[in-house]
Amino acid sequence: MEQRPLWSEAGAAPAEAPTTRGSRAVRTSGVKSRRELSAPVAAATVRAEVSAPVLASIAVGRPVRGEFTYALPEELAGRLEPGQRVLVPFGRGTALGFYLGPASPPPGDKVKLKAVQRVLEDSPSLPRDLIALLRFAAVHYRYPLGEVIRGALPPGLSKAVEEKEAKPDVQHFAVALVNEVPPELSRAPAQSAALAYLLAVGGRAPLEEVAHAIPGARETLKKLATRGFARLEEKTVEASVKEGLIQGRPDHLTPEQDAAGVVLRGALDAATFQPFLLHGVTGSGKTEVYLRAAEHALSLGKGSLILVPEIALTPQLVGRFRSRFGAEVAVLHSALKDRERLFHWQALRRGDVKIAVGVRSAVFAPVDNLGLIVVDEEHDPSFKQEEKLRYQARDLAVVRGKQAGAVVVLGSATPALETLENVKRGRYQLLELKHRVDDRPMPSIELVDLRVERPREGVVTEEAPILSPPLLEAMAETIGRGQQVILFLNRRGHSTVLLCEVCGLSLKCSECDVCLTHHRSQNRVVCHYCGLAMPVPEQCLECTGPMLKLGIGTERVEAEVLERIPTARVARLDRDSASSAERLTELLASFARRELDVLVGTQMVAKGHDFPGVTLVCVVMADTSLSIPDFRAAERTFHLLTQVAGRAGRGKDPGRVLVQTYNPDAEPVRRVLAHDFDGFANQELEWRKALAYPPYSRMAAVRLEGEHPEQTASVARSLGNIVSRHMPPASAGVRMLGPALAPISRIRGKTRWQLLLKGPTHTALAPLLARVEAALADVPSAVKVVIDVDPGAML
DNA sequence: AGCACGCCGACT
DNA sequence: GTCGGCGTGCTC
Numbered sequence: 001m002e003q004r005p006l007w008s009e010a011g012a013a014p015a016e017a018p019t020t021r022g023s024r025a026v027r028t029s030g031v032k033s034r035r036e037l038s039a040p041v042a043a044a045t046v047r048a049e050v051s052a053p054v055l056a057s058i059a060v061g062r063p064v065r066g067e068f069t070y071a072l073p074e075e076l077a078g079r080l081e082p083g084q085r086v087l088v089p090f091g092r093g094t095a096l097g098f099y100l101g102p103a104s105p106p107p108g109d110k111v112k113l114k115a116v117q118r119v120l121e122d123s124p125s126l127p128r129d130l131i132a133l134l135r136f137a138a139v140h141y142r143y144p145l146g147e148v149i150r151g152a153l154p155p156g157l158s159k160a161v162e163e164k165e166a167k168p169d170v171q172h173f174a175v176a177l178v179n180e181v182p183p184e185l186s187r188a189p190a191q192s193a194a195l196a197y198l199l200a201v202g203g204r205a206p207l208e209e210v211a212h213a214i215p216g217a218r219e220t221l222k223k224l225a226t227r228g229f230a231r232l233e234e235k236t237v238e239a240s241v242k243e244g245l246i247q248g249r250p251d252h253l254t255p256e257q258d259a260a261g262v263v264l265r266g267a268l269d270a271a272t273f274q275p276f277l278l279h280g281v282t283g284s285g286k287t288e289v290y291l292r293a294a295e296h297a298l299s300l301g302k303g304s305l306i307l308v309p310e311i312a313l314t315p316q317l318v319g320r321f322r323s324r325f326g327a328e329v330a331v332l333h334s335a336l337k338d339r340e341r342l343f344h345w346q347a348l349r350r351g352d353v354k355i356a357v358g359v360r361s362a363v364f365a366p367v368d369n370l371g372l373i374v375v376d377e378e379h380d381p382s383f384k385q386e387e388k389l390r391y392q393a394r395d396l397a398v399v400r401g402k403q404a405g406a407v408v409v410l411g412s413a414t415p416a417l418e419t420l421e422n423v424k425r426g427r428y429q430l431l432e433l434k435h436r437v438d439d440r441p442m443p444s445i446e447l448v449d450l451r452v453e454r455p456r457e458g459v460v461t462e463e464a465p466i467l468s469p470p471l472l473e474a475m476a477e478t479i480g481r482g483q484q485v486i487l488f489l490n491r492r493g494h495s496t497v498l499l500c501e502v503c504g505l506s507l508k509c510s511e512c513d514v515c516l517t518h519h520r521s522q523n524r525v526v527c528h529y530c531g532l533a534m535p536v537p538e539q540c541l542e543c544t545g546p547m548l549k550l551g552i553g554t555e556r557v558e559a560e561v562l563e564r565i566p567t568a569r570v571a572r573l574d575r576d577s578a579s580s581a582e583r584l585t586e587l588l589a590s591f592a593r594r595e596l597d598v599l600v601g602t603q604m605v606a607k608g609h610d611f612p613g614v615t616l617v618c619v620v621m622a623d624t625s626l627s628i629p630d631f632r633a634a635e636r637t638f639h640l641l642t643q644v645a646g647r648a649g650r651g652k653d654p655g656r657v658l659v660q661t662y663n664p665d666a667e668p669v670r671r672v673l674a675h676d677f678d679g680f681a682n683q684e685l686e687w688r689k690a691l692a693y694p695p696y697s698r699m700a701a702v703r704l705e706g707e708h709p710e711q712t713a714s715v716a717r718s719l720g721n722i723v724s725r726h727m728p729p730a731s732a733g734v735r736m737l738g739p740a741l742a743p744i745s746r747i748r749g750k751t752r753w754q755l756l757l758k759g760p761t762h763t764a765l766a767p768l769l770a771r772v773e774a775a776l777a778d779v780p781s782a783v784k785v786v787i788d789v790d791p792g793a794m795l
Numbered sequence: 796a797g798c799a800c801g802c803c804g805a806c807t
Numbered sequence: 808g809t810c811g812g813c814g815t816g817c818t819c
Binding site for chain 3: 058060062067069088090091103113781
């Protein structure tokens with residue numbers, strides 16, 4: 001058999017994992033050896049000489065596991081390349097398929113193979129390196145390959161239709177004609193919001209993109225154009241590609257930025273896989289390092305992929321890439337329209353556009369001749385997708401870099417402990433930026449012990465106050481100097497718990513296992529998990545006792561600031577107040593224009609914003625996120641506190657940070673105060689090692705959700721039994737935790753259970769996961785079970 | 796996912 | 808007697 005040497009790896013593949021229980025003879029195993037991923041694929045011309053029917057391995061765009069073998073009609077055999085979309089008969093109908101390469105005949109003999117019907121495109125939508133990445137993702141995260149591929153493609157290419165070119169051959173751009181929002185627009189919030197956004201992203205952006213961030217911006221920008229504050233342009237794509245307006249490039253770098261740049265340029269020149277951690281304190285100029293690296297890649301004719309946590313919250317970074325590289329950049333945000341998504345995909349695929357900036361899903365962007373991958377804020381939890389294919393984009397970025405021979409830069413002020421451990425083991429090279437740009441000092445961080453500095457009772461406030469005297473004093477002083485304050489608290493609403501004074505019962509959601517939060521502005525109690533809302537009960541629903549309102553949220557902090565410092569101009573920034581993207585941008589713009597003195601907010605205020613007027617940042621309660629039952633709680637707290645603290649003193653004036661807490665001895669709090677990331681990390685790593693948590697182990701979660709509590713519990717227990725029965729000897733170090741009710745045991749009326757697996761390597765867990773997967777066939781459909789590999793949270 | 800096949804309730 | 812409920816299983 002002539003095919004044998006070419007494809008012998010495929011025959012050996014099934015050894016890797018016992019797949020589904022039946023592992024039917026007709027099915028090509030979905031699990032392929034790693035070698036096969038990089039195996040050279042036979043040229044179609046070779047197959048033409050073979051007299052036996054030419055066979056094709058196809059991933060079908062349906063949620064079925066494994067790859068399928070089809071016969072390839074002779075006239076198609078010559079024109080098929082891996083990654084091409086085809087039409088195949090499947091079941092009684094047809095389905096979209098992805099040609100992955102030639103196949104060997106399936107072992108069972110009496111299988112009648114169907115033939116590929118049609119080729120849907122002349123050149124593959126999927127580049128070679130992406131196929132390898134998607135295959136890895138399908139195996140690692142245990143998700144059907146066809147679905148993985150379909151999910152990665154833009155909607156226009158994930159349907160079984162011929163490829164058509166998405167050709168808005170003219171693109172509409174909005175260009176700002178002023179450098180800041182003029183005061184005469186202060187009475188026109190929509191216009192000032194649109195203009196503020198446009199300025200934030202570099203003064204020039206596709207109309208589509210502004211309209212995405214700010215609903216109705218199309219009309220608003222027209223109005224701005226007639227008033228002379230902006231201009232609308234139509235550009236052919238070719239013209240805008242040539243434009244490449246290089247601007248805003250700082251002349252000199254800090255010595256540290258320079259040193260990092262030299263190393264990265266060397267790595268890019270070497271054109272091999274090299275992973276780096278760029279560990280830089282907030283304000284140290286990481287973005288400029290990324291920009292220079294992308295510039296260098298471009299000069300070598302290579303493409304770059306830049307991943308960021310959330311575009312709407314990082315317009316500055318997007319703006320800098322756009323103003324540096326012009327139309328050489330495709331910005332891939334979460335809510336592009338189908339047409340635009342397809343257009344960007346094709347432009348990147350052709351190599352017309354060489355840089356992609358995008359969120360999590362952009363890790364699958366078909367950047368041509370990939371030279372550089374950057375993951376900014378690599379520790380950010382939003383890189384983990386929590387549905388469908390539950391991938392970690394940062395991890396996949398490293399895999400992709402390895403497969404593509406690209407340089408990978410993970411950037412953060414507070415790297416994930418997983419990343420740090422990779423540095424310690426010598427897998428990633430460390431680049432450090434220890435100093436801020438212009439040698440601005442790090443903000444001073446002071447502790448306010450709430451057990452000592454008791455907040456004084458107010459006149460109006462009916463509940464216990466939370467702002468301590470030192471905090472109020474510092475705020476008043478800062479505002480007096482004409483500077484601005486950010487108050488951070490990680491909880492929305494007014495009070496977070498309503499407790500009966502007599503029977504001690506707290507008011508819970510009827511559908512979820514969580515307490516209802518009182519939102520005074522809406523005069524309702526609201527469930528933050530399912531959205532259920534109801535009027536505020538006057539008294540306890542059980543015993544008619546009076547209700548105490550405990551637990552502090554942003555609404556209450558806002559009210560307290562207003563009461564204590566009546567002259568302060570205060571606004572609140574959380575999911576309730578920033579209900580629309582428009583409101584969000586407007587609020588941020590207004591704060592940036594210094595029309596507000598105090599911004600009270602949740603996580604939203606902690607991310608990448610750059611407000612030079614802010615010199616005081618207060619953390620209202622540092623302990624809230626410490627009590628979460630998750631082994632990463634301390635790490636999250638440290639990240640969050642550091643990030644918030646980093647908002648202070650980004651302008652000329654030095655910054656000051658006050659942290660209120662009832663837990664001054666808590667490790668993350670103490671270490672943040674001392675600006676001691678390394679100390680925190682070492683301590684935390686030691687603890688993780690002792691308890692064999694990641695990065696010293698790999699985890700996988702089996703999550704169950706069901707209508708009926710008993711049924712869900714029994715399924716959970718039976719899956720637990722299956723795992724215990726196949727548990728390797730204790731020496732293998734694999735452990736099962738649970739099955740147990742999830743920490744939030746009910747959401748939207750569904751009972752939740754989970755089972756955690758912990759092992760020294762992912763390979764040690766894979767066989768157990770395969771067993772669970774096989775058992776899924778016998779699980780009643782009323783119970784939904786998903787496998788979450790490398791889970792991001794334990795809830 | 797679709798779309799079969801397959802055994803138990805209220806309708807012409 | 809039949810139409811149809813969605814439980815279970817398969818798709819090269």
